[in-house]
Amino acid sequence: MGNYDEDTAFLGQKGQFFIILFFLLNTIYISTGFHSLYIVFVGASPLHHCLVVAGNLSEVWMNASIPKETVKGKLQPSQCQRYILETVRNLSAEGYLPQDVNLTDIKQEKCVDGWTYSTDIYHSTIVSEWDLVCDNEWKVPFASSTLYMGYLLGSLVSGQLSDRFGRKKVLFISLAAEALLILAQSFSNTWLIFCILYFFVGAFQISLYITAFVLGTEVLSKSLRVLFTTLGVFLHYCIGYMVLPWIAFAIRDWRCLLRVLSGLTVVYIPLWWLVPESPRWLLAQGRVMESEAIVKRAAKTNNVEAPDVIFKESEVKEETGKESGNYSALHILKSGNIRKTTLMCLMLWMAINMGYFGLSLNTSNLSGDPFLNCFLSALTEVPAYIVSTFLLKSCPRRPLLSAFLGIGGGFLLLIQLIPESLHTLALALEMAGKFGFTMSFTVVYIYTAELYPTVLRNLGMGICSSAARIGSITAPYVIFLGTFNKYLPYILMGSITIVLSLSNLFLPETFGKVLPETLEEMQKCKNFLKRENLSLEERQRKRKNSLHQACEQHY
Incomplete structure (x- = not known):
């Protein structure tokens, strides 16, 4: 196959086609900033303590039923222990707190009736909904790590898929699949289902990231390619990352937050008709006419004239036996x-x-x-x-x-x-x-x-x-x-x-x-x-x- 950069040199370096494509691909990376770290808010642990069923206890005894402990240098109600309520009720038969009671003498028990959570910051998270605290606290970091387990799978598979089916198809399938999985995740009724869906969110998210990166390096001009692979990708990811906390600030319920983040992906639908397939990949597949059609459309957008024959059929051959394939x-x-x-x-x-x-x-x-x-x-x-x-x-x-x-x-x-x-x-x-x-x-x-x-x-x-x-x-x-x-x-x-x-x-x-x-x-x-x-x-x-x-x- 001939030299692609030499064959398409007539397009120039900073034509309108390249500039538009540069910004379209970068806008996709804004979505990765939205979706990569929403677990920070979805999996946040609100202030909580053992639920105390009121019964005939006064509000004073309700507060006194929870032991105090020092957490990160601050004295606060215990998150996993409470005083045995039967003893508390016997000591407060008339509903008030006797002055001669020493609370340290009362035995403690786990939160057998569940927990009560503060709603000052978060109205609902997976922690407060499924009681992922105390003995189940390990489930929160595990849920976070499932995203990165999906990253591992996606990084191993996405390259092979895009080499076989094309950059554009894998890019938009990954984008759509990620949005649908996040939407399905918002309807999870158990922690296990949430984690399974989160694993596949990670797989499609890294596939989206890598495929868009490859597509940009293959289609953009050399000057914009360098800018795209350095500042372009990272800064647009940061834009999504910076906007995420303000969306979470406005939406304090984790299910609604995921549905909004999923719904924002709708704005990327028109990109299917605006982002082209990689002409380099098409040439590697022997699809010369399709590759030339994209390059000629780029020439028209850049207001330059394309030659009648851009890629010679005789030069478009699959390169085999290279040293790189033997390692x-x-x-x-x-x-x-x-x-x-x-x-x-x-x-x-x-x-x-x-x-x-x-x-x-x-x-x-x-x-x-x-x-x-x-x-x-x-x-x-x-x-x-x-x-x-x-x-x-x-x-x-x-x-x-x-x-x-x-x-x-x-x-x-x-x-x-x-x-x-x-x-x-x-x-x-x-x-x-x-x-x-x-x-x-x-x-x-x-x-x-x-x-x-x-x-x-x-x-x-x-x-x-x-x-x-x-x-x-x-x-x-x-x-x-x-x-x-x-x-x-x-x-x-x-x-x-x-x-x-x-x-x-x-x-x-x-x-x-x-x-x-x-x-x-x-x-x-x-x-x-x-x-x-x-x-x-x-x-x-x-x-x-x-x-x-x-x-x-x-x-």
């Missing part, structure tokens, strides 16, 4: 240098995703307004993406990633030193930590792609992406540790990140170096600390010398 995951394990590099990348991806999603999910547990906290958490990502994108153009990857990891982990470790009264300062430190993790998120994508040779790049990125899902699956459980000690999640995430910020220095530098093409070129690492970094001219000269020596030996 599997076993080749990553065969070489010591590649094996060590992959191990380091896996740990980096897991830690960064654990920290990023952990802090995103933790906003409902912070002091202050949970809706404002979620908005601030999303807002910190905007400058993080902008700053990291510009730094990547001129700074080495290795120290840049270590610095961002150090910022993220360092601020989290400082939180435990902040007094209880300075919760605003603690919130600021957590937002600063989120800023560091977000910048690390941006860098690690590009850095990993530059580390692997062309023949293993897709495979290496796929393995690292799978490791990232493991990190995001564990994130809800890391946050759950805060129920035992509120500083424990920060200490764990901060410590792991600081260690990796130092161990990251053992990876080779890639900035300003020619991307490795073959397995042998990536293996040119010395003691895992030093890589033979050759410029393009040096590498070409070395190859010519090798060829010259081979010719001399032949003759």
Whole structure:
């Protein structure tokens, strides 16, 4: 097949067709911001305590029937224990509280009659509806992790589906399926059904994310392609993420919230007629006429004249026998240098995703307004993406990633030193930590792609992406540790990140170096600390010398 970029160069770089498509694809990413973190509000745990059936108890005894306990430095009614009511009733036969009663002498029992929940912030959540507290508290982080389990499945399957059926079909099927599943989730009558549906929401959501990313890189011009894959995708995701808490603020019932989020997807229906299929994919399938029709429509929109024949039939052949098709995951394990590099990348991806999603999910547990906290958490990502994108153009990857990891982990470790009264300062430190993790998120994508040779790049990125899902699956459980000690999640995430910020220095530098093409070129690492970094001219000269020596030996 001929060079697609050369064959379509007449379209230009910033024509109207590309600009319209750029914004249409980015609007799809706004929906991923809506749908990826609604569990923060749907799965929030309102203030609660044991339900006390009134009987002949006075209001004073109703309040006195619940023991007091210290939670996160504050004295509040116990959430899982109450005094044995039979004893309470016997002591208050006339309906008032005797002054000589010592409450500490009364035995306690579990909340056998259920719980009562505060409706000051949330009118209804899955926690208050299905009593996911106390002995069932573990079900909340499990429900959160099912989304990321779905991510793991979707990231493994979506690429194969879009390669077989086309980018456009998989994109819009994923978008429609995600909306219908969220709508069905709002009618869940049990926690188990909610989790099963949430798993498939995650699978279709990551499929939507990846397929739109691939479609944009294949259809957009080279100049807009770079902007789309950096600031475009991330910033529009942030827009959805920032709008989410205000929708949740207006709709405090979890079922209504899901129905509204699902219904907003209706606005994407017209995009089916506006977003084209990938001409590159059509060419790879041998569908030359359809590919040319899309390119000619793009030329008309850009007000340029297209040649009568854009792609020659003789050049459109399926490329077989390429070196990249002969490699599997076993080749990553065969070489010591590649094996060590992959191990380091896996740990980096897991830690960064654990920290990023952990802090995103933790906003409902912070002091202050949970809706404002979620908005601030999303807002910190905007400058993080902008700053990291510009730094990547001129700074080495290795120290840049270590610095961002150090910022993220360092601020989290400082939180435990902040007094209880300075919760605003603690919130600021957590937002600063989120800023560091977000910048690390941006860098690690590009850095990993530059580390692997062309023949293993897709495979290496796929393995690292799978490791990232493991990190995001564990994130809800890391946050759950805060129920035992509120500083424990920060200490764990901060410590792991600081260690990796130092161990990251053992990876080779890639900035300003020619991307490795073959397995042998990536293996040119010395003691895992030093890589033979050759410029393009040096590498070409070395190859010519090798060829010259081979010719001399032949003759």
